[in-house]
Amino acid sequence: MPYYLSMSKTQTKQLLRRLLKTAHFMVQGGLSETTRRCGNRNCICHRDPAQRHGPHLYLTYRSEGKSRALYIPREQAEQARQAQAAWKEFWDVACELAAENREQLRERMQGQESAARQRKANG
Numbered sequence: 633m634p635y636y637l638s639m640s641k642t643q644t645k646q647l648l649r650r651l652l653k654t655a656h657f658m659v660q661g662g663l664s665e666t667t668r669r670c671g672n673r674n675c676i677c678h679r680d681p682a683q684r685h686g687p688h689l690y691l692t693y694r695s696e697g698k699s700r701a702l703y704i705p706r707e708q709a710e711q712a713r714q715a716q717a718a719w720k721e722f723w724d725v726a727c728e729l730a731a732e733n734r735e736q737l738r739e740r741m742q743g744q745e746s747a748a749r750q751r752k753a754n755g
Contacts, residue, residue, distance in 0.1 A: 639732045651725045658718035661693035663704075691716070 639647075667684035669677045676683045689704040691712055704712045 644729070644732065647725050647729055651722060651729070654718040654722040654725070657715055658722045659691065659712070659715035660719050661691045661702075661716065663712060663716050664690050664692055664701075666690060 665687035667686035668688065669675075670685055672678075677685055689706070689709050689712065690701040691704055692699065692701050694700065
């Protein structure tokens with residue numbers, strides 16, 4: 633049996649605290665580094681792909697059905713990485729809580745079905 637199916641109220645409260653903590657600075661999206669060619673035709677980056685400028689960090693996400701990318705300046709890279717890691721933790725914790733809630737719902741439904749069968753059998 634997975635550990636989260638026997639979760640105590642204390643464990644659930646701890647997960648909820650983790651969820652709230654990460655919610656304050658999480659950012660949904662992926663981080664990617666890319667290299668680019670500049671607009672100067674005489675620059676070496678146009679002749680040699682290995683000499684492209686970068687890598688540059690971008691936060692990629694979807695909004696209004698479109699893929700978007702937000703440039704992350706070098707001095708903000710660590711903050712962006714922490715915010716994206718907070719999103720991953722938020723997601724993981726939320727999935728743990730959802731699994732526990734699903735198990736509790738299943739147990740309640742089975743209990744109700746069992747009680748209904750007993751009432752029917754006792755007439």
